[in-house]
Amino acid sequence: xxxIITHLPGSKVELKFTVTPEEAQPYIDKVVQxxxxxKTIPGxxxxxxxxxxxxxxxGEMVIWEHALEAVVxxxxxxxxxxxxxxxxxxxxxxxxxxxxxxxxKFTCTVAVMPVxxxxxxxxxxxxxxxxxxxxxxxxxxxxxxxxxxKHEEVVTAEPATKDHMVVVxxxxxxxxxxxxxxxxxxxRVYLQEEHYIPKFADQLxxxxxxxxxxxxxxxxxxxxxxxxAGKDIDFEVNVKxxxxxxxxxxxxxxxxxxxxxxxxxxxxxxxxxxxxENEHHxxxxxxxxxxxxxxxxxxxxxxxxxxxxxxxxxxxEELRNDIEHRGGRMEDxxxxxxxxxxxxxxxxxxxxxxxxQTSVYVQHVVKDQKLEVMPKxxxxxxxxxxxxxxDPNTRERISSPDYREYVNxxxxxxxxxxxxxxxxxxxxxxxxxxxxxxxxxxxxxHGHVHGPNCQx
Numbered sequence: 014x015x016x017i018i019t020h021l022p023g024s025k026v027e028l029k030f031t032v033t034p035e036e037a038q039p040y041i042d043k044v045v046q047x048x049x050x051x052k053t054i055p056g057x058x059x060x061x062x063x064x065x066x067x068x069x070x071x072g073e074m075v076i077w078e079h080a081l082e083a084v085v086x087x088x089x090x091x092x093x094x095x096x097x098x099x100x101x102x103x104x105x106x107x108x109x110x111x112x113x114x115x116x117x118k119f120t121c122t123v124a125v126m127p128v129x130x131x132x133x134x135x136x137x138x139x140x141x142x143x144x145x146x147x148x149x150x151x152x153x154x155x156x157x158x159x160x161x162x163k164h165e166e167v168v169t170a171e172p173a174t175k176d177h178m179v180v181v182x183x184x185x186x187x188x189x190x191x192x193x194x195x196x197x198x199x200x201r202v203y204l205q206e207e208h209y210i211p212k213f214a215d216q217l218x219x220x221x222x223x224x225x226x227x228x229x230x231x232x233x234x235x236x237x238x239x240x241x242a243g244k245d246i247d248f249e250v251n252v253k254x255x256x257x258x259x260x261x262x263x264x265x266x267x268x269x270x271x272x273x274x275x276x277x278x279x280x281x282x283x284x285x286x287x288x289x290e291n292e293h294h295x296x297x298x299x300x301x302x303x304x305x306x307x308x309x310x311x312x313x314x315x316x317x318x319x320x321x322x323x324x325x326x327x328x329x330e331e332l333r334n335d336i337e338h339r340g341g342r343m344e345d346x347x348x349x350x351x352x353x354x355x356x357x358x359x360x361x362x363x364x365x366x367x368x369x370q371t372s373v374y375v376q377h378v379v380k381d382q383k384l385e386v387m388p389k390x391x392x393x394x395x396x397x398x399x400x401x402x403x404d405p406n407t408r409e410r411i412s413s414p415d416y417r418e419y420v421n422x423x424x425x426x427x428x429x430x431x432x433x434x435x436x437x438x439x440x441x442x443x444x445x446x447x448x449x450x451x452x453x454x455x456x457x458x459h460g461h462v463h464g465p466n467c468q469x
Contacts, residue, residue: 016092024127024317026098029109030088032117039088040080048076073113081111081119089121099126104318124317126370131312136288138439140303147287155283156263159271166256171220173255175204187241199253209233217250219409221404223250237348285451292448296438300430303437308370316369324365325358345440377431386424394420397467 014036017029024211040066049062054070068076085106093100104123111117142332166178173179183196204214216228227249236242248427249347261267268279335345347354398411398420410416 016088018092018096021122022315024125024315025122026094026100027103028092028121028123030043030085030117030119030121031093032084032088034114034116036116037080037084040083041076043083044076044079048079053249058430075109077111077113077117081108081117085119085121098122101126119366120201124319127316127373128315129313129373132374132377133307133310135307135433135436138437138441140299140306140438142295142299142438142440145291147284147291151287152280152284155287156280160260160263160267163261163267163270165259167259169255169257170221171257172221173204173217173252175214175218176258178203178256178258179220179252180254180256181217181252184249186247186249187244192241192246193238195359195382203258205258209291213248216248217252220250220252220255222252223256226250226252230261235349237345239348239351289448289451292444296444300434301440303433304371304374305367307433307437308367308374311370311374313360313370313373316366320369321362321365324359324369328361328365329354329358334423375426375429375433378432379425382432384425384428384432386421386428390424391421394424 014031014035016031016452018025019029021027030432043060045064046060048067048071049057050060052067052070053059054066057066062070064076085167094097094231103123104121107122108136109118109120111119135149169177171177181195181200181202183200185192202208202214202217204217206214208214210230210232212230216226216230227247229247231243231245232238232241234243261270263276265275268274268276272277273279273282336343336346343354347357352360395411395417399408402408402411
């Protein structure tokens with residue numbers, strides 16, 4: 014019998030099933046065979062005992078209860094496929110009638126992907142590309158950053174100034190008790206840089222190797238160790254060494270050490286690279302503005318709770334990975350903002366919903382525009398991914414059918430985003446053509462300077 018399908022609030026769907034004894038019979042026969050295989054039935058070989066004998070051995074209700082599991086699974090999966098329901102997670106199952114020899118009745122309630130009910134169409138390009146101009150002072154700052162990357166540290170007997178780096182053994186105490194994590198040997202302090210404890214660097218000015226000094230400073234009010242935040246802390250330092258920071262002169266020799274022929278060529282290349290970075294950032298900002306506008310002005314069915322929980326979990330892990338990549342710890346970050354992991358996830362819910370709705374909008378574009386990935390395109394992308402690793406396990410995963418389908422989905426989504434940007438961002442194609450041309454010419458002429466913001 015056909016199930017009764019009812020759409021419920023919260024992006025859920027209720028499926029009511031009625032299965033006749035005749036429809037259930039194959040599943041009952043299979044259960045009888047399985048039970049008689051596992052349990053010895055006197056007078057019968059394993060798996061050969063008839064229904065009546067198995068019923069006498071274990072009880073008729075046991076047979077039907079075991080059969081029900083297979084019936085529910087089969088009917089649910091068939092309906093989801095036939096009706097093209099985009100379900101999320103496992104269904105909640107309630108048994109409405111289970112009487113041997115009569116109809117089986119049960120209900121499955123399951124979350125489904127939200128759908129778009131009103132689509133904000135792009136009538137004409139409306140997003141501006143706001144590209145930040147590279148000024149002379151920006152180029153000069155980049156040159157100075159490159160000098161700092163190439164600096165030398167030379168031991169000096171001179172008193173420390175802001176142009177020096179000081180190595181100290183450090184002890185921090187409160188009321189005579191050493192703080193947790195309050196000792197550090199060989200602690201390096203660059204006096205020109207801002208220290209996380211205000212005025213700490215100032216206290217080291219004028220000190221020389223072998224000097225000792227005691228002083229008191231307040232910890233920052235936002236310090237992650239709440240018991241010390243804003244409190245006066247006693248410091249004791251023992252200067253182990255003072256280093257002069259020597260920066261290279263900006264000349265052609267310096268430029269050649271970075272792979273270019275002259276200072277002017279270096280500045281030209283830095284300007285070109287910074288302009289390209291600014292253009293990339295402008296494109297990323299335009300894409301975000303475009304998608305946010307389209308999603309904001311569209312309408313969607315409610316996002317199911319299970320999806321929101323999964324997305325906030327994913328966002329939390331992204332945050333954790335970013336903090337750890339920068340050398341921090343999630344525990345310290347949470348302490349510094351005075352929030353728990355659960356509170357952070359709660360704050361992430363609105364953004365999680367936006368991300369999910371954006372995904373639904375992009376999927377709508379894929380279907381509406383009938384976007385497909387050609388087999389050769391997919392093969393080339395899989396080959397590219399395989400060329401990036403020699404690890405056997407990774408290569409096996411990349412070559413699997415499931416991963417191929419994942420890559421196919423990602424590539425379809427990219428095509429959808431490209432379609433949206435072409436329609437929604439002003440002078441997009443003109444910009445992309447010019448950018449591709451300039452990028453090719455620049456790579457051929459100059460190559461690439463590995464600067465302070467380089468990810469290579």
